[in-house]
Amino acid sequence: MKYHDYLTRRYLSRRWAPWAATVAVALGVFSLLTVLAVMEGFKVEMRERIRGTLSHLVIEADPFRGLVGEDQLLRTIKSIDGVKAAAPNVTTLALYKVGVMDHCVLRGIEPAAECQVSDLARFILSDDEINEMLKDRFMLLPADRDSMPVEQVEQLFSLERRRDVLRWRLQEDPGSGFSVDSPPKPIIVGIEALRSGRLSMGDVVQVSSYSPITLEPCSDNFLVVGAFQSGVYEQDLRWAYTHIRSLQDTLELWDDEAEDMRLSGISIKLDDYSQADRIKGEIRREVDRRMFLDQDHPDKIPLRSPSFETWEDKRANLIKAVEIEKRIISVLMLLIVAFAAGMIFLILMLLVIEKERDLGVLRALGATRSGVVSLVLRQGMFLCTVGAAVGLLAGWIFLENINGFHDLVYQWTGLRLFPPNVYYLERIPMVLRWQDILLVSLPTLVFGFFGSILPAIRAGRHDPIKALHHE
Amino acid sequence: MSDLSTSLPVISARKLVKSFPMANGSELKVLQELDLQIEESEMVAIVGMSGVGKSTLLHCLGLLDTPTTGEITYRDGDRTWRSTDLSEDDRCQLRNHFIGFVFQFFHLLPDLNVLENVMLPTVISQETGEWNRNRSKLESRGESLLERVGLKGRERQSPGTLSGGERQRVAIARALMMSPKLLLCDEPTGNLDSRTSESIHQLLRELHQDLSTSILVVTHDPDLASRADRRLQMIDGRFQNDSADNPETS
Numbered sequence: 118m119k120y121h122d123y124l125t126r127r128y129l130s131r132r133w134a135p136w137a138a139t140v141a142v143a144l145g146v147f148s149l150l151t152v153l154a155v156m157e158g159f160k161v162e163m164r165e166r167i168r169g170t171l172s173h174l175v176i177e178a179d180p181f182r183g184l185v186g187e188d189q190l191l192r193t194i195k196s197i198d199g200v201k202a203a204a205p206n207v208t209t210l211a212l213y214k215v216g217v218m219d220h221c222v223l224r225g226i227e228p229a230a231e232c233q234v235s236d237l238a239r240f241i242l243s244d245d246e247i248n249e250m251l252k253d254r255f256m257l258l259p260a261d262r263d264s265m266p267v268e269q270v271e272q273l274f275s276l277e278r279r280r281d282v283l284r285w286r287l288q289e290d291p292g293s294g295f296s297v298d299s300p301p302k303p304i305i306v307g308i309e310a311l312r313s314g315r316l317s318m319g320d321v322v323q324v325s326s327y328s329p330i331t332l333e334p335c336s337d338n339f340l341v342v343g344a345f346q347s348g349v350y351e352q353d354l355r356w357a358y359t360h361i362r363s364l365q366d367t368l369e370l371w372d373d374e375a376e377d378m379r380l381s382g383i384s385i386k387l388d389d390y391s392q393a394d395r396i397k398g399e400i401r402r403e404v405d406r407r408m409f410l411d412q413d414h415p416d417k418i419p420l421r422s423p424s425f426e427t428w429e430d431k432r433a434n435l436i437k438a439v440e441i442e443k444r445i446i447s448v449l450m451l452l453i454v455a456f457a458a459g460m461i462f463l464i465l466m467l468l469v470i471e472k473e474r475d476l477g478v479l480r481a482l483g484a485t486r487s488g489v490v491s492l493v494l495r496q497g498m499f500l501c502t503v504g505a506a507v508g509l510l511a512g513w514i515f516l517e518n519i520n521g522f523h524d525l526v527y528q529w530t531g532l533r534l535f536p537p538n539v540y541y542l543e544r545i546p547m548v549l550r551w552q553d554i555l556l557v558s559l560p561t562l563v564f565g566f567f568g569s570i571l572p573a574i575r576a577g578r579h580d581p582i583k584a585l586h587h588e
Numbered sequence: 589m590s591d592l593s594t595s596l597p598v599i600s601a602r603k604l605v606k607s608f609p610m611a612n613g614s615e616l617k618v619l620q621e622l623d624l625q626i627e628e629s630e631m632v633a634i635v636g637m638s639g640v641g642k643s644t645l646l647h648c649l650g651l652l653d654t655p656t657t658g659e660i661t662y663r664d665g666d667r668t669w670r671s672t673d674l675s676e677d678d679r680c681q682l683r684n685h686f687i688g689f690v691f692q693f694f695h696l697l698p699d700l701n702v703l704e705n706v707m708l709p710t711v712i713s714q715e716t717g718e719w720n721r722n723r724s725k726l727e728s729r730g731e732s733l734l735e736r737v738g739l740k741g742r743e744r745q746s747p748g749t750l751s752g753g754e755r756q757r758v759a760i761a762r763a764l765m766m767s768p769k770l771l772l773c774d775e776p777t778g779n780l781d782s783r784t785s786e787s788i789h790q791l792l793r794e795l796h797q798d799l800s801t802s803i804l805v806v807t808h809d810p811d812l813a814s815r816a817d818r819r820l821q822m823i824d825g826r827f828q829n830d831s832a833d834n835p836e837t838s
């Protein structure tokens with residue numbers, strides 16, 4: 118009916134108080150949308166970074182048993198349909214010492230193979246980049262930075278590279294005192310280990326660990342020949358790469374029984390990650406069948422099988438934590454929207470009380486009870502919908518330019534609202550998904566409906582006679 | 589008084605009872621088996637002390653309230669409606685088309701201007717598209733009604749800028765907008781000074797003569813009552829037996 122829109126327009130165009138509720142709804146929607154988009158951005162960014170340092174599938178052996186038969190294992194895995202590449206690794210916890218003592222996760226890799234299964238080549242820094250990063254402690258590698266050619270990555274682990282680094286170091290710091298003729302093993306450390314001053318390029322560090330075979334401590338000298346930046350702060354501080362053969366040698370991983378060097382695990386890259394669960398099962402079956410059942414004594418209990426995990430399984434807790442954080446913040450932010458709907462309720466209630474006589478006149482002139490209910494309900498839903506639309510639009514504009522706004526605040530006030538060293542991100546990440554837009558708008562409209570329906574029902578219950586009785 | 593055999597009444601109430609429950613459990617009978625007929629183009633005045641049930645009767649006749657027992661019949665030409673058979677929608681439609689209300693306190697909507705107030709019943713009765721199509725026709729009808737009640741040129745003013753008498757004139761124009769068969773006036777001059785009341789009496793009388801609308805006026809004002817075709821004295825929820833045709837007007 119005509120009078121709903123007609124009177125809604127009249128009532129709302131002559132009062133500012135109802136629009137305060139709209140502003141509150143808009144602010145609530147704006148905040149909720151912004152928080153959801155930024156949290157989603159964080160999640161995507163974090164997943165991307167974690168994924169970069171891990172490969173699609175990771176096979177990890179029991180640390181005390183390890184895997185043997187590297188060639189056969191790799192051949193078996195690569196023969197499975199959907200597997201693109203596989204690379205062996207040895208991983209150990211280690212202590213290192215240069216002046217101070219610290220610990221790290223030391224990973225022995227085969228450089229060329231590792232580059233095929235993970236984003237290592239994208240993270241490894243050139244000498245120039247290392248120098249720049251040491252000067253600017255907030256600098257991050259641009260997301261679109263090209264990967265380092267595999268030959269260059271391999272070259273970092275070469276004897277020649279170690280000679281060059283040692284020569285350079287001796288020139289810079291003649292007191293280092295190591296002989297160029299007996300170069301230590303190569304080690305590539307995370308950029309934060311250099312930035313924090315724990316290590317520097319050309320340092321010869323004593324790395325100590327224990328051998329899972331002899332269960333004896335073992336140590337070796339390693340030379341810092343390069344650095345990487347994965348974008349995950351903990352990894353950039355604590356992780357280090359060396360050549361797999363060097364680490365196998367240090368940890369004395371020769372398995373007499375198998376007459377082979379042991380591995381800690383195998384990283385696998387797939388053609389299509391969405392097939393990961395299927396391929397994981399196939400690989401498990403193949404590896405278990407070939408490696409862990411003693412062909413001569415099939416009734417013997419097989420060796421403990423290694424774990425087979427996708428990178429998401431491996432970091433499930435971390436990924437879940439961010440997901441839960443996002444959910445909790447959404448619920449908290451929804452309270453703002455609920456508060457705004459509460460404002461709609463109060464304002465409509467006041468309007469209904471103020472307009473009691475008008476509503477009585479409308480009833481006397483032929484308006485139905487449901488017509489009066491609908492008049493009030495429409496006003497509430499109109500205010501709520503406008504608020505939601507304005508909030509969504511403002512949120513979208515803000516999110517599209519979030520870093521521009523951030524820079525502007527920094528220019529005006531000198532205040533960094535988003536310090537890159539805290540979050541290890543240069544820009545504020547943001548991903549606006551339609552699911553999140555729905556997650557914002559639907560509850561807003563539902564809250565708006567509940568905020569409007571009670572005053573509307575009250576308006577419908579008004580007795581027109583009482584309303585018309587007084588001036 | 590019209591001859592019942594030739595002309596059927598616009599509204600007739602039969603054995604109308606309206607009672608309200610009291611706090612002590614007993615019932616207060618405000619209308620006591622009351623009968624009333626109003627003929628086409630008849631102007632009837634109901635007078636009586638405060639609290640005798642005049643307004644309750646008006647509310648029942650105007651379908652704002654329902655009688656406890658009894659029946660009211662509304663008639664427009666061949667069509668009749670019985671109050672006992674009416675649905676909520678029918679009652680609203682009758683209030684909109686058949687009945688026009690004039691209240692003691694005018695009850696204009698302050699958010700609408702004078703012309704919009706007059707056109708309000710059409711806004712309620714018509715769908716958006718229909719109303720938009722008829723808008724210019726409806727506006728000119730509203731303007732001519734305002735001219736008729738002496739408010740030409742005041743169409744765009746806010747009701748707040750008008751005097752009491754002028755507001756009541758707007759209310760009368762609004763009540764006539766749908767050309768109702770019956771105009772119910774509840775103390776139309778109860779809130780006005782004697783001079784302004786006189787002009788409203790005059791206006792009601794003139795409108796009654798010009799238009800074929802039947803008018804029922806509830807009033808304390810003996811002057812207004814004296815201008816009606818018929819004057820009914822109400823005492824304790826009943827009409828007094830001696831109620832008769834007004835000698836001045838008949």
